[in-house]
Amino acid sequence: MSILLTNQKGFTLLNALLSLSIIILITPFLTISIQTITTIEPSTYQSKLEYHQVGFHMSFELYKAKEVILNGDSITFIRYNNDRITYEKYNNLLRRRVNSSGHEVIAYGVEYFKVARTAEQWLEFRLEFEDGEAFAIQLPYNN
Numbered sequence: 001m002s003i004l005l006t007n008q009k010g011f012t013l014l015n016a017l018l019s020l021s022i023i024i025l026i027t028p029f030l031t032i033s034i035q036t037i038t039t040i041e042p043s044t045y046q047s048k049l050e051y052h053q054v055g056f057h058m059s060f061e062l063y064k065a066k067e068v069i070l071n072g073d074s075i076t077f078i079r080y081n082n083d084r085i086t087y088e089k090y091n092n093l094l095r096r097r098v099n100s101s102g103h104e105v106i107a108y109g110v111e112y113f114k115v116a117r118t119a120e121q122w123l124e125f126r127l128e129f130e131d132g133e134a135f136a137i138q139l140p141y142n143n
Contacts, residue, residue: 050107051127051135054094057106058125059139061085068123068141075115075125089113092130117141 058075062068065077065085074088086097087106094107112128118138127135 054107054125054127054135055137057087057096058137061087062123062139062141070115070117070123072115073113087113094127
């Protein structure tokens with residue numbers, strides 16, 4: 001007695017060859033893209049991102065502050081709810097603290113951080129990294 005199967009499911013030789021040819025065509029592009037990704041120097045993109053992040057943080061805090069206290073290598077923003085947000089250099093980091101507690105790292109590899117009033121209406125933030133790259137931003141400030 002023989003049973004005839006009419007509804008067979010599975011891969012045919014044509015499906016297998018098609019899948020194999022797609023993999024063979026994609027493989028050279030994957031190796032090129034992996035080589036490109038590994039040759040990108042992450043430190044330059046990271047430091048540029050840190051520049052923008054520091055600039056964003058400073059402008060945001062300046063916007064929210066009712067008073068600003070400059071201490072040379074640190075700056076304290078006093079908000080309307082009396083929170084004290086301090087940015088300071090700590091070892092080789094630029095950190096943010098709220099009410100003298102916490103330790104939120106804003107930038108790594110910081111060699112130098114200085115805040116100064118350049119004119120009556122401007123604050124200047126200078127940041128230098130250990131790799132020699134420097135960053136400065138001036139923001140308007142109304143007392």
